[in-house]
Amino acid sequence: xxxxxxxxxxxxxxxxxxxxxxxxxxxxxxxxxxxxxxxxxxxxxxxxxxxxxxxxxxxxxxxxxxxxxxxxxxxxxxxxxxxxxxxxxxxxxxxxxxxxxxxxxxxxxxxxxxxxxxxxxxxxxxxxxxxxxxxxxxxxxxxxxxxxxxxxxxxxxxxxxxxxxxxxxxxxxxxxxxxxxxxxxxxxxxxxxxxxxxxxxxxxxxxxxxxxxxxxxxxxxxxxxxxxxxxxxxxxxxxxxxxxxxxxxxxxxxxxxxxxxxxxxxxxxxxxxxxxxxxxxxxxxxxxxxxxxxxxxxxxxxxxxxxxxxxxxxxxxxxxxxxxxxxxxxxxxxxxxxxxxxxxxxxxxxxxxxxxxxxxxxxxxxxxxxxxxxxxxxxxxxxxxxxxxxxxxxxxxxxxxxxxxxxxxxxxxxxxxxxxxxxxxxxxxxxxxxxxxxxxxxxxxx
Amino acid sequence: xxxxxxxxxxxxxxxxxxxxxxxxxxxxxxxxxxxxxxxxxxxxxxxxxxxxxxxxxxxxxxxxxxxxxxxxxxxxxxxxxxxxxxxxxxxxxxxxxxxxxxxxxxxxxxxxxxxxxxxxxxxxxxxxxxxxxxxxxxxxxxxxxxxxxxxxxxxxxxxxxxxxxxxxxxxxxxxxxxxxxxxxxxxxxxxxxxxxxxxxxxxxxxxxxxxxxxxxxxxxxxxxxxxxxxxxxxxxxxxxxxxxxxxxxxxxxxxxxxxxxxxxxxxxxxxxxxxxxxxxxxxxxxxxxxxxxxxxxxxxxxxxxxxxxxxxxxxxxxxxxxxxxxxxxxxxxx
Numbered sequence: 001x002x003x004x005x006x007x008x009x010x011x012x013x014x015x016x017x018x019x020x021x022x023x024x025x026x027x028x029x030x031x032x033x034x035x036x037x038x039x040x041x042x043x044x045x046x047x048x049x050x051x052x053x054x055x056x057x058x059x060x061x062x063x064x065x066x067x068x069x070x071x072x073x074x075x076x077x078x079x080x081x082x083x084x085x086x087x088x089x090x091x092x093x094x095x096x097x098x099x100x101x102x103x104x105x106x107x108x109x110x111x112x113x114x115x116x117x118x119x120x121x122x123x124x125x126x127x128x129x130x131x132x133x134x135x136x137x138x139x140x141x142x143x144x145x146x147x148x149x150x151x152x153x154x155x156x157x158x159x160x161x162x163x164x165x166x167x168x169x170x171x172x173x174x175x176x177x178x179x180x181x182x183x184x185x186x187x188x189x190x191x192x193x194x195x196x197x198x199x200x201x202x203x204x205x206x207x208x209x210x211x212x213x214x215x216x217x218x219x220x221x222x223x224x225x226x227x228x229x230x231x232x233x234x235x236x237x238x239x240x241x242x243x244x245x246x247x248x249x250x251x252x253x254x255x256x257x258x259x260x261x262x263x264x265x266x267x268x269x270x271x272x273x274x275x276x277x278x279x280x281x282x283x284x285x286x287x288x289x290x291x292x293x294x295x296x297x298x299x300x301x302x303x304x305x306x307x308x309x310x311x312x313x314x315x316x317x318x319x320x321x322x323x324x325x326x327x328x329x330x331x332x333x334x335x336x337x338x339x340x341x342x343x344x345x346x347x348x349x350x351x352x353x354x355x356x357x358x359x360x361x362x363x364x365x366x367x368x369x370x371x372x373x374x375x376x377x378x379x380x381x382x383x384x385x386x387x388x389x390x391x392x393x394x395x396x397x398x399x400x401x402x403x404x405x406x407x408x409x410x411x412x413x414x415x416x417x418x419x420x421x422x423x424x425x426x427x428x429x430x431x432x433x434x435x436x437x438x439x440x441x442x443x444x445x446x
Numbered sequence: 447x448x449x450x451x452x453x454x455x456x457x458x459x460x461x462x463x464x465x466x467x468x469x470x471x472x473x474x475x476x477x478x479x480x481x482x483x484x485x486x487x488x489x490x491x492x493x494x495x496x497x498x499x500x501x502x503x504x505x506x507x508x509x510x511x512x513x514x515x516x517x518x519x520x521x522x523x524x525x526x527x528x529x530x531x532x533x534x535x536x537x538x539x540x541x542x543x544x545x546x547x548x549x550x551x552x553x554x555x556x557x558x559x560x561x562x563x564x565x566x567x568x569x570x571x572x573x574x575x576x577x578x579x580x581x582x583x584x585x586x587x588x589x590x591x592x593x594x595x596x597x598x599x600x601x602x603x604x605x606x607x608x609x610x611x612x613x614x615x616x617x618x619x620x621x622x623x624x625x626x627x628x629x630x631x632x633x634x635x636x637x638x639x640x641x642x643x644x645x646x647x648x649x650x651x652x653x654x655x656x657x658x659x660x661x662x663x664x665x666x667x668x669x670x671x672x673x674x675x676x677x678x679x680x681x682x683x684x685x686x687x688x689x690x691x692x693x694x695x696x697x698x699x700x701x702x703x704x705x706x707x708x709x710x711x712x713x714x715x716x717x718x719x720x721x722x723x724x725x726x727x728x729x730x731x732x733x734x735x736x737x738x739x740x741x742x743x744x745x746x747x748x749x750x751x752x753x754x755x756x757x758x759x760x761x762x763x764x765x766x767x768x769x770x771x772x773x774x775x776x777x778x779x780x
Binding site for chain 2: 086088089092095096099122269271272273274276279409416417420421424425427435438439442443444
């Protein structure tokens with residue numbers, strides 16, 4: 001009797017242990033997949049998450065407070081922005097999440113350098129087609145802007161937020177000390193029509209420069225500016241990668257290498273995560289920075305109040321468009337319908353005008369671009385500079401260049417591995433070019 | 447039976463240890479009960495260790511095999527697999543980036559592991575003395591190990607900042623020009639090694655200390671009688687006595703160095719994945735990550751993972767050989 005009772009007891013314990021063990025395993029195995037996030041919050045509101053990089057000017061703190069406004073108009077919505085400073089890292093992460101279909105925000109911003117990758121057949125299917133969304137009016141947008149985000153079968157994967165008409169922002173006080181003119185008209189004339197002249201002015205500045213300052217912030221910035229002003233960039237008119245034979249790449253590379261070798265730059269990487277570039281704004285390490293309209297907001301934030309009134313904006317040597325982004329709605333998001341509504345609202349002309357007034361992001365809709373609100377806009381930080389006028393004029397001269405699927409990646413290799421290497425480590429430009437060629441062959445051709 | 451039931455109901459301690467076997471044999475149990483009993487005896491241990499093996503199969507074995515399978519294919523992130531045979535491996539052999547990463551992994555490994563283990567030995571030796579507040583020091587040297595890689599690396603990245611960092615500021619006091627800790631190859635590798643050394647020295651020191659305390663005191667007394675100095679004792683008694691432990695730490699550190707990832711990644715900031723503008727501190731793990739998640743070539747990334755595994759197996763094999771030789775030499779039972 002005793003024996004039997006013990007046996008039964010033990011076998012029961014065994015079974016319990018086995019079940020417990022299996023349950024543990026099951027929990028461990030399924031644990032990762034059962035995370036619940038987003039969706040309706042505890043207060044019954046729909047939470048919409050917006051993933052951005054750099055500055056979009058929507059936020060409630062320093063931006064145009066558009067989130068707060070939308071939440072007021074739609075009391076059932078709560079918006080959370082998730083912002084990353086480094087655009088390259090942002091895109092790498094986004095790509096990974098898209099392929100896995102998880103961890104995505106309801107709205108994801110896409111930079112123009114990557115929009116061709118987003119419209120490629122492998123990826124386009126992962127986004128909601130915004131051309132069929134009720135609140136979207138695709139006719140609002142600049143023709144070339146909406147085309148960039150349109151797939152061959154006429155699906156629209158992203159709505160343009162802004163474009164990047166370019167100018168040159170410069171420090172009046174440093175120019176004066178170096179014996180250069182400070183009036184924006186005269187400054188623009190110094191280098192009108194030719195990037196080579198810009199380099200020449202740089203050499204003149206450097207000869208008389210205040211100690212510890214450089215003419216330009218980074219050779220990569222210059223590279224981006226020059227290539228942005230070229231009708232031929234990384235890909236040919238059929239969208240195929242052809243960077244090696246591109247006259248634009250060649251010219252931009254040579255000029256950037258020249259600037260780097262002549263020590264005209266502060267040898268910084270733009271947008272670096274450690275903030276050396278940001279700190280250099282504050283510490284007045286350089287006198288000029290290539291200035292697409294969105295850059296004005298960065299200058300305001302980084303150079304800070306102590307440098308207010310010292311910056312001005314002049315016309316660039318050649319008109320160009322650098323940057324500009326899109327808002328996309330990934331299909332894997334939790335509330336695609338509400339997200340598309342929000343994306344449409346954020347990119348509508350009225351909102352774009354507000355963002356320009358606050359953060360200097362040039363509208364990508366013709367209506368907003370031509371509005372008085374934009375044309376007469378000024379930014380306190382830049383004093384009486386007619387910011388709206390300068391950028392509206394620059395926007396008219398933009399000639400869009402063909403973009404291809406790998407442009408963003410190639411650009412990163414050329415600047416982060418090529419130009420930066422010449423600039424910071426003194427690598428010979430020919431050597432650096434070879435390295436970049438190897439890199440691109442290794443990383444892009446699978 | 448009645449007692450035992452009541453006892454259990456009372457919530458008192460479980461019944462006494464198993465009754466002696468003869469007691470069980472006296473009452474012949476039915477056939478299925480004895481079968482059940484035998485099954486119980488045989489299966490229970492396996493059930494208890496099953497959670498480990500199931501977890502290992504799911505999180506260790508399956509990824510290992512799947513990675514091997516992937517490494518023979520061309521797989522784009524989010525796309526379908528396409529058979530490639532050994533092409534991913536031969537591609538690695540032709541790739542400058544692979545050899546560069548391998549060389550970096552090796553050099554960073556050497557300049558972090560060697561000073562780290564030497565310093566750990568010295569520290570352990572010091573802590574082995576009878577000194578006041580010994581317990582405090584022993585805990586204190588483990589503190590860096592308890593710090594997260596990310597936090598430590600961020601702090602070190604600030605210290606090594608070329609323009610604003612404290613280290614260049616300090617060097618400046620002696621009239622030394624600022625060192626480009628991030629952009630120049632060797633300074634960058636040294637900076638990264640410093641972080642690794644800082645984190646792991648105390649950990650290894652504690653392992654050595656534990657081994658040193660197991661060394662019989664008689665040996666030291668005998669050595670002291672023979673007139674050996676403290677240093678002589680350290681070289682001739684301590685080091686030979688803890689040789690297996692030293693070998694163990696070398697192997698563990700080598701494995702750690704081969705998998706080095708977090709430190710260079712965070713140290714490099716935006717350029718971390720590529721290991722600097724000219725890949726000057728890109729390690730194998732970073733290359734694998736870049737291949738897999740930045741360019742999306744999962745097949746090539748898997749090939750790198752397998753090459754790393756093979757390298758580590760070689761290290762393990764070498765360790766087994768050396769320790770066997772070691773045992774023969776010291777005459778210890780194997």
